[in-house]
Structures are given as structure tokens and as C-alpha cells.
Amino acid sequence: MSxxxxxxxxxxxxxxxxxxxxxxxxTRLSRTMARPEALDRAPVPRPGGEERVLxxxxxxxxxRPWGAVLWLAPALLLLLLRVIEAPPLDRDLQGSGPVxxxxxxxxxxxxxxxxxxxxxxxxxxWDEGAVRVSVRPDRGIALSVSTREGLxxxxxxxxxxxxxxxxxxxxxxxxxVRVTCEAAPPREITAGETLVCPPISAAGRLARVxxxxxxxxxxDELVAEIDAxxxxxxxxxxLQELRALRFDVLVLAGRRAEAREAAAAYLREGGPRxxxxxxxxxxxxxxx
Amino acid sequence: xxxxxxxxxxLSAVRRGDRxxxxxxxxxxxxxxxxxxxxxxxPRLDPEDVCHDVLVQVLTRVDSLRDPVAxxxxxxxxxxxxxxxxQRRRWLRDLLPGFLEDVPVPPPVHDDLARRVQAAxxxxxxAMREVLVLxxxxxxxxxxxxxxxxVPLGTVKSRLHRARRRFEADARALDLAPDALTxxxxx
Numbered sequence: 001m002s003x004x005x006x007x008x009x010x011x012x013x014x015x016x017x018x019x020x021x022x023x024x025x026x027t028r029l030s031r032t033m034a035r036p037e038a039l040d041r042a043p044v045p046r047p048g049g050e051e052r053v054l055x056x057x058x059x060x061x062x063x064r065p066w067g068a069v070l071w072l073a074p075a076l077l078l079l080l081l082r083v084i085e086a087p088p089l090d091r092d093l094q095g096s097g098p099v100x101x102x103x104x105x106x107x108x109x110x111x112x113x114x115x116x117x118x119x120x121x122x123x124x125x126w127d128e129g130a131v132r133v134s135v136r137p138d139r140g141i142a143l144s145v146s147t148r149e150g151l152x153x154x155x156x157x158x159x160x161x162x163x164x165x166x167x168x169x170x171x172x173x174x175x176x177v178r179v180t181c182e183a184a185p186p187r188e189i190t191a192g193e194t195l196v197c198p199p200i201s202a203a204g205r206l207a208r209v210x211x212x213x214x215x216x217x218x219x220d221e222l223v224a225e226i227d228a229x230x231x232x233x234x235x236x237x238x239l240q241e242l243r244a245l246r247f248d249v250l251v252l253a254g255r256r257a258e259a260r261e262a263a264a265a266y267l268r269e270g271g272p273r274x275x276x277x278x279x280x281x282x283x284x285x286x287x288x
Numbered sequence: 289x290x291x292x293x294x295x296x297x298x299l300s301a302v303r304r305g306d307r308x309x310x311x312x313x314x315x316x317x318x319x320x321x322x323x324x325x326x327x328x329x330x331p332r333l334d335p336e337d338v339c340h341d342v343l344v345q346v347l348t349r350v351d352s353l354r355d356p357v358a359x360x361x362x363x364x365x366x367x368x369x370x371x372x373x374x375q376r377r378r379w380l381r382d383l384l385p386g387f388l389e390d391v392p393v394p395p396p397v398h399d400d401l402a403r404r405v406q407a408a409x410x411x412x413x414x415a416m417r418e419v420l421v422l423x424x425x426x427x428x429x430x431x432x433x434x435x436x437x438x439v440p441l442g443t444v445k446s447r448l449h450r451a452r453r454r455f456e457a458d459a460r461a462l463d464l465a466p467d468a469l470t471x472x473x474x475x
Contacts, residue, residue: 004456005424007405012425014402017322017335025318025339026311032344033310075380 089115089122093131104141108132111163130162137175148204150181150197165211167198198225202234206242219253240271247277256284294359302350313350314343317363324367327421330410332378333371342370364436368418408459416451423448 093099096110102119111129115122121142124131135141135154143154145161147168152161158173170179171194180186181197189195199205209225217225226246230239243266250259263281267274294313301309321342325335345366353362409417422433423444430448434441 002452002456004452004459007401007459008409008420008424008455011402011405011409012327014399015326015406017319017326021336022315022318022322025322025336025343026314028336028340029314029343029347030311032340033307033347071376075383078384 089117089119091115093124104136105143106134108134126161126163126168128163130160132158132160132173134158134173135175147197148182149200150179150184153178153180165204165207167196167204167208169194169196198228200232202229202232202238202242205229205232206238206245209242209245213249219249219255222249240266240269240273243269244271244273244277247281251280251284260284294356296356299350299353299356299359302347310347314347317346318343321363321367323426324364324421325371327406327409327425328368328414328418329371330375331406333374338371338374341374342367345370361436361438365438372414405459408455411458412451412454415447416454419444419447420451420455424452 089101091114093107093109093113093115095112097108099107099109101107101115101122104119105122107124109129109131111126111131113124113126113128113131115124117123121144124133124143124145126145126147131145133143133145133154135143135158141154145152147161147163149163149168150170152159152168152170154175154177158175159177160169160171160173162169162171168181170177170189172189172191174191176188176190178186178188179195179197181195182200184197187195199208205225206229209222209229212225213222223246226242226249229242230246243262247259247262247266250256250262260281263277263284266277267281294316298309298313302313318339322335322339325338325342329335329338346363349366353359409420412420418437419433422428422436423430428436430444431441434444437444439447
């Protein structure tokens with residue numbers, strides 16, 4: 001036996017249906033048979049089935065391309081109808097209040113953005129503020145909401161997107177959505193879950209640091225956010241401000257050694273607060 | 289796995305709507321049908337789902353079978369037709385999301401070698417896949433396979449030859465080298 005045939009035998013062994021699988025099928029069949037109306041929905045037996053099987057035993061079955069053509073025709077027609085029926089969407093979204101985007105998609109706006117695409121696949125570019133999206137389920141709507149920080153695609157039905165200083169926050173009401181933050185793999189979140197795509201620019205990170213600082217974030221969280229901002233490209237003034245903020249946070253947290261290093265980093269690169277930071281840093285000299 | 293002999297009286301009882309007879313017939317054929325479904329449906333369908341629907345078809349269509357001798361071939365053709373029907377529905381589901389109700393995709397196979405062999409098998413055209421499953425995996429005699437498929441014996445042999453060549457080529461392309469077999473098939 002060739003090795004490849006042995007591979008097939010191996011597959012047969014590994015995927016041998018178990019008794020539990022057989023029992024599951026039989027249990028389900030038993031439930032189906034207990035509902036005669038379910039059996040009634042099965043296709044009606046075609047007359048002469050047995051004769052056809054016996055005829056096949058006598059001769060090979062000829063190719064029947066017309067069967068595939070007949071089956072494909074309605075599918076292609078449906079596809080065509082979807083394309084024909086779909087006038088393009090192209091409008092600004094602004095202000096606050098509910099907006100019926102199509103019969104299947106409703107938005108509740110409090111901010112600004114723009115919608116493009118077709119009723120079957122609306123593409124919303126959201127710039128600022130909050131938008132609550134409700135999609136009628138099981139209608140095949142491929143809706144997406146993109147922000148600077150990420151892309152949200154509908155799998156389920158309802159979710160909120162808020163774009164503010166924290167970045168883009170996605171909260172799912174019901175159903176599921178797929179969220180792709182900039183430079184991160186896609187993640188699916190379900191009802192009750194929230195995901196934040198942080199800003200992707202140094203200036204955006206600076207705004208986020210200030211927002212979470214006001215929200216009472218811990219020094220460790222602030223330093224992590226500042227370091228993430230410093231790793232991004234941005235205007236020199238923004239990076240200077242982030243370095244100064246890092247120094248402030250560490251001083252307030254009493255982490256003097258790290259504060260001295262932060263001060264040295266600020267002074268190395270320079271900035272408008274150099275004099276005051278140097279003065280404060282001098283008071284930290286000799287401290288543990 | 290061989291097909292059990294079908295008792296004509298059992299078939300008659302099923303036709304009369306005897307529930308116990310239907311369950312006996314289903315229990316007798318479920319291992320064979322489930323095995324066919326497992327290897328033939330491909331990665332996007334659940335074999336148990338398809339097997340259930342085949343059994344429903346068998347029990348509702350058994351009236352159309354008058355000669356019990358033809359039962360194995362008839363059963364295989366019902367299975368084949370149901371697999372084709374569900375593959376078309378899956379295709380339609382993917383083409384027009386939301387048009388049909390969604391169904392779960394079966395979990396992947398954990399054995400690495402088996403997963404790669406199954407991938408090579410799934411890449412074959414259905415006619416080649418089924419002849420490999422029946423001849424090389426289930427080790428059925430060629431004349432029995434010819435009867436199941438409803439084709440002459442020579443057709444089975446030539447199709448099997450082509451299928452083996454194509455499978456070996458695909459298996460090599462999927463990095464299913466013979467060395468991998470030694471690692472995976474021997475515990």
C-alpha cells in the first residue's frame with residue numbers, strides 16, 4: 001500500500017464516526033419523526049426513483065448541465081435584483097436624532113459623519129460624536145462603520161460607536177460585530193461587551209491621556225498611555241507635552257527616580273517647560 | 289463498514305408507517321451514512337446534519353423503492369443527492385448572506401496529519417473523492433463500488449487511478465510528505 005493510501009486509511013481511522021455521533025443523529029431523527037409536519041415538508045418522492053437507480057446500474061449517468069443552469073438561474077436573478085434595486089447612498093450625517101438610513105438600517109446620531117455605498121451595504125465614515133446603529137436581523141445587510149482608529153462591521157444587529165478623546169468606543173447592544181482597530185487583528189464582540197480603539201496619532205494619544213487623567217486613571221495606566229503616544233510619530237510640540245506630562249505624573253506619584261529619568265529625557269529633547277522641569281528635578285536629586 | 293442486508297419485511301413495515309421499524313432501519317444504516325457524510329461533505333457542512341437529513345429522506349421516500357436488492361445503491365444515491373443539495377444551499381448562503389438561515393460550521397479536526405489529508409481529499413472533484421472514500425478508505429471491492437455509484441466496473445477503476453494520481457499530487461502540494469505520515473500515523 002502506498003504511503004498516500006495509508007494516509008487515507010489514517011484519516012478513516014481518526015474520523016471514524018463514534019457511537020455517540022450515531023446516537024445524536026438517531027435522537028434528533030426520533031424528534032423529527034415525532035413531528036409529522038416536519039416529515040411533510042420533506043420533498044415529495046419523485047415517481048420512478050427505483051427505475052432510475054436500476055437504470056444507473058446498467059449505464060453511466062450522462063452529464064446533465066441543464067440541471068445546474070436551471071438551479072443557478074434564480075440565484076443569479078436574485079443577485080441581479082439586489083444590484084438593480086440598490087440606489088447608491090451618498091450623504092452627510094450631521095446633528096442629533098434618529099435617521100432611517102434604509103428600511104433595514106436606523107441610526108441615532110449625535111455627531112457627524114458621512115454614508116456611502118448601497119442600501120445592502122452602507123459604509124459609514126464616522127468623524128466625531130456618537131452614533132447608535134440598529135440593523136434589522138437576517139436581511140443580509142453588510143454595514144460597516146469606519147473611524148480613524150478602526151473599522152466596525154455588522155455581524156449581528158445593534159451597536160453604538162462613539163468617537164471622542166478616548167478614541168473610538170464600540171458597545172454592542174445585541175448581536176455581534178467585528179471590530180478591526182488600526183494595526184490590530186479583527187476581534188468579534190457580542191452583546192454587553194465594549195471595545196476601545198485608541199487614537200492612532202500622538203496628538204490623539206495626548207488627548208486620551210488627559211481624558212483618562214480626568215477620569216481618575218492610575219499612574220501606571222497614564223504612563224502606559226503616554227509611552228504608547230511617545231512611540232507614535234507626531235509634531236514636536238505634542239511629543240514635548242507628552243514627555244512633560246510623563247514627568248508630572250511620576251512626580252505626583254512619588255516615583256522620584258523615574259521622574260528624574262523623565263526629566264532628563266525632556267531636557268535632552270528640549271521644550272518650553274525646560275526651566276521649570278529642571279528646577280523641580282533638582283529638588284529630587286539625592287532623594288531615593 | 290458493510291451495508292447490512294435489508295429485510296424486505298422491515299422495508300414493508302417502514303412503508304406502513306411502523307415507527308419501531310423506521311427506527312430499526314435508521315439504526316442499521318446510520319454508521320454507514322454518517323461515515324459517507326463525514327468524508328464527503330467537505331469542511332463547510334456538518335456531517336451529522338447531512339446524515340440526519342439523509343435518514344429523513346430515506347424514511348419518507350422508501351415507498352419509491354420496490355426491489356430491496358437495490359437498497360444499498362439507492363441509499364448511496366440518496367446520500368449523494370442530499371450532500372449535493374446541502375452544498376448548494378451552503379454556497380447560496382455564502383453568496384447571499386441572510387437569504388437562508390445560518391448553520392454552524394463543524395469544528396476542525398485536531399489530528400494534524402488527518403486535517404491535511406482531509407484538506408487534500410476535499411480539494412478533489414466530488415466524483416474522484418467518492419471513489420477514493422469507497423475504495424481506499426472503506427476498502428470496498430470495486431464491483432460493490434460500481435454498484436453503489438451506478439457505473440461500470442471499468443469506470444470505477446479508471447476513475448480510481450486518476451483520483452489516486454491527483455490526490456498524491458495535491459497531497460504533495462499541501463506538504464503532506466511521506467515523512468509526515470510516519471510521524472502522524474504511528475502513535
